Amino acid sequence: MSKFRIIEKTAIVGMTLLFLGFQLPSISEALWFNMVVDVRKAIVNGDSGHLVLTAAIWSIVSMLQGVFLLLGTTIFLGNLVEKISMKLGKVLFQGFSYIIINLVIQEYFFFEIELLTNILAGITTLFLINYVVTEKGYYGRNFVLSLQVFFAFQWLNIMPMLTFYNFGVSDLAGSIKIVSEYLGSTSVLNFIGLAFFISLLFSTLITTFLFLTNDRNIAIAKENYEKQLTLDAMHAKIVQTRVYEEIHTITHDLKTPLVTIRGLNSLLALSKEPEKIMEYTERVDNAAEKMSEMISGFLYEKKRRVVSTEEIIDYVRAQIPLEDESQKITFDFDEHLPLLYINKVRVSRAIINVIENAILVQTIKPIKKIHIRVYDNNGYLIIEIEDNGIGISKSQMEKIWEVGYSTKATTGLGLAFVRKVIEDNNGTVSMSSEENEGTLVKITLPNETMVDQEE
Amino acid sequence: MNKQKVIYTIISLIFSIFVIIVLSQNVYKTNTSSYRALTRPLAKEPLLISSAGQNTDIYIVKDIINKLMIDNYFIPMATTENLDDIHSAIMVVGYSEVGNRLKDKTYIEEKQRVEQFVNAIEEKDVFLITIYLRGGKMLSEETKTLLDLSAKSSDYVIIVNPENEVDTFKEMVSSTTPITFVDDLSEVTEPIVSAFR
Secondary structure, three states, X not given: OHHHHHHHHHHHHHHHHHHHHHHXXXXXXXXXXXXXXXXXXXXXXXXXXXXXXXXXXXXXXXXXXXXXXXXXXXXXXXXXXXXXXOHHHHHHHHHHHHHHHHHHHHHHOOOOOOHHHHHHHHHHHHHXXXXXXXXXXXXXXXXXXXXXXXXXXXXXXXXXXXXXXXXXXOHHHHHHHHHHHHXXXXXXXXXXXXXXHHHHHHHHHHHHHHHHHHHXXXXXXXXHHHHHHHHHHHHHHHHXXXXXXXXXXXXXXXXXXXXXXXXXXXXXXXXXXXXXXXXXXXXXXXHHHHXXXXXXXXXXXOOOXXXXXXXXXXXXXXXXXXXXXXXXXXXXXXXXXXXXXXXXXXXXXXXXXXXXXXXXXXXXXOOEEEEEEEEEEOOEEEEEEEEOOOXXXXXXXXXXXXXXXXXXXXXXXXXXXXXXXXXHOOOEEEEEEEOXXXXXXXXXXXXXXXXXXXX | OOHHHHHHHXXXXXXXXXXXXXXXXXXXXXXXXXXXXXXXXXXXXXXEEEEEOEOOHHHHHHHHHHHOOOOEEEOOOOOHHHHOOOOEEEEEEOEOHHHHHHOOOOHHHHHHHHHHHHHHHHHOOOEEEEEEOOOHHHOOHHHHHHHHHHHOOOOEEEEEOOHHHHHHHHHHOOOOOOEEEEOOHXXXXXXXXXXXO
8 A cells, every 4th residue: 555655645746746847938938038038139239249248048948957857857866767677778768858858848838949959968967867866766866867868958058159069059049049150259159158068067976976975974874783783682692691601600609519519428428526527517517618608798798797718719729620730830928918808709700710711822832820919018919810821902901901802812701790899899000911922910908997898 | 787887887888979079070070062053043022031940940931131232021921911012922831830939820820921921922923032041850741841832932042051951952843943052051142142143
């Protein structure tokens, strides 16, 4: 139903334009009479100015008629033309119909038209419309282009030098040229006609290129928008993967006390001595409490308590593999380390993440070395994790803290999580790296007295 | 095909055609000459200037006649009654639909008027000169009919820039009627003068 309405609408628009094209001479009859009077005045007064003005008015009126006829034809035939797949076929079909309409006017209407010019301008416009402005429904563009092309070609009709080639052989165009010949101003009309023709053709060229550039810009913008959407989707997927990774590590952490509980449970089954049973039961209880603490730590980000640095170190050491022979992990701890007011599980997990990154990173050196140094600096606990891996390039360094950014060749894994956890616990984390030399991650945490524990 | 290429092709094609047209101007210029020229001045004053077709060319002829100081009456839609005391008449031929509409006349009415007027000229033995200024390229069917009506009863015919229609014009006049072809409008004064002086 709506399709029929659209067809109906375009048919009505096309018919209206064609009607305007047919009736324009009648509608503008007074203008034509004035033009005749102006030509007479030019003869009587020997005034070429009047003649040029008449030529301009005649060109505008003729241009309008040509544009109405051409656009009327193309819009009226719009839906039929859409069925033709070849562009040349479209141009030929529209062009043929347009020529027939011009011939009908020439034959049956009182008004003389410039057949040759109308056909040339019409075909040129049809080529531009079909080959350049290919989008359906660009009526505004078609109108602007056809106005310029028709106006350019109408100026050829008032050039006396082109009469031999059947340009400007209609009544009024002929009058203008004959009078210019009589007044000795043929060169003036030739020059003006040529100047307008070239300028308008040049203007058509520029307009067409502007349309093309605009189309290209819109296409690029669309492409960029689609790329951005794809990137966003990919980013979301990466973030989701990171979340799963975090869950995986938490699950892994939880497994340690669980294994302890299971082991102790097996021992409990075998033990008969009440002291042993008591000891195992106590240890099972401790492991369960540890597990509960870990779960609370992850469930409640803001849950913090006073923890000793040693407690953190023990926790971290228990989670990292130290027995790998291809790498050497060394520790360097100060004797007096401060107490911290932190979420133990989350901060430990963040430190483990950094150490795991250092373990995972490739190196060009014969042995992977990781040095972990923990010391007190004016009340601040400093944890430095240094590796001799391949390092991180400057360009990657800017993105390394972004959520979801990762490269397996560098220590980028989960660093967004690390930064968030450390900052949530009033600390800072920084990284410096040199390609093929190594990376140093520095975590700074304030001691418990420097933190407002009411938070 | 690349869109830019299409535009360049169209524009360069138009320019090329245009350049060829401009350069070939002199090659195709016809060279016509007088044919059966008027041997002595036969037209006498006063002269009536009228139009067959009502285009603006009559104003050019009127201007030429005035400049030649020939005693004339200017009546574009002259009728039989206007021929009293007239010794010669010039009929400027060229059909204009706008010109006729301006005077609220149709082509048929104009044709009838010209027919009656030419018959009256023949009856009254007035010296009739037919002038056609627009050349072969602008010879419409209506103009051809009117020119044929006027030329066949004329005593002298002047045609400007006949192009390839020389034979068509020759066929319109009787074998004894002098006919002059001029290449350019600026040359039309000379044959007009030769008819009077």
